[in-house]
Amino acid sequence: MSGHRSIEEIEQAVRAKLGDLPLRREQMAAVAGLYRAAAAVRQHVENSVLRGAELTWTSFVVLWVVWIRGEPETRQVAEEAGISKGTLTGVARTLQGRGLLERKEHPADGRLALLALTPEGERLMARIVPEFNAEEVFVTAALSDDEAEDLADLLRRVVWQVETRGAERRLELLDGQDPPPRRSGRRPQD
Template sequence: MLPEEKDTMNLLMKLPLESLNLEAIAVVTNIYRIAQGLRNKMEREVLSEYGLSWTSFSILYDLWIAKQVETKKLALSAGVSKATVSNITNTLERKELCYRKVDPRDRRITYVTITDKGKQAMQELYPRFHKGETEIVSSLTIVEQKKISNLLRQVIRDNQF
């Protein structure tokens, strides 16, 4: 157990809960720690050089994969509000990495499209990002990585994340 886990468990054991699922707490807390650690490491070591936050990178990544995405879908994918997508898209547009286009059939729908400059930035950035991903899990074997991926996919499916 990590020292932080011990502190958490010691505190929670004092609460008047009927039943305390320590393993559930450990799983969720460690997923959160990994997510925050990954985000901080990538922003500091990779994304800052390109002037991107984690969320702006996530949006640009989605655009790189799909070429064009509706703002509502970008918000869902990044786990942020449409207003946040709008603010980030403004920044990405100023950097000429994407542009917005209103659907002529329904003016309430806006699509965001990656530009050639955005594609080029992702082609330069992603290998460095991927290097960071592999470093983070380098202490695990490929079999262990697959096992964790499968278990996390199960949680994602079961909770419709």
């Protein structure tokens, strides 16, 4: 048997481990479910539709943002894709190398750059978006259309909470200080 445990088994293990800690378990279950669902959907789509197009989830999201927006600035693409500007640089270079994306100088400000799909990128998106949507339908097949819309509304509310109050909350948790820079996970060398 594999090491895979069901959601129920994991939730049971969490309840056993946490015991009497004063926690809001419903909210914990909601966030854990949100994370697990997002990871499961991402893995499924990457291993099906995106694999055939030789795309990662992140590269698809970058193409999607550019496809929808036309010729957005790189900083807008990074923000909407939920990635750092450094990550966008690497993804954009890869997509440029594949002939799917091009980088253009901003007409009004030479310090800024725009991204645009190439004709090949446009053709890829026109082909893959219906395939991607078919998998969106597959992963939500256990929900009615009304339940899917309710779920989308609930998730919008979670996003709204983080986007409108998250910065304030982070400052509160960090005693008014900006968060320290992210570390790579490596230990500092002596």
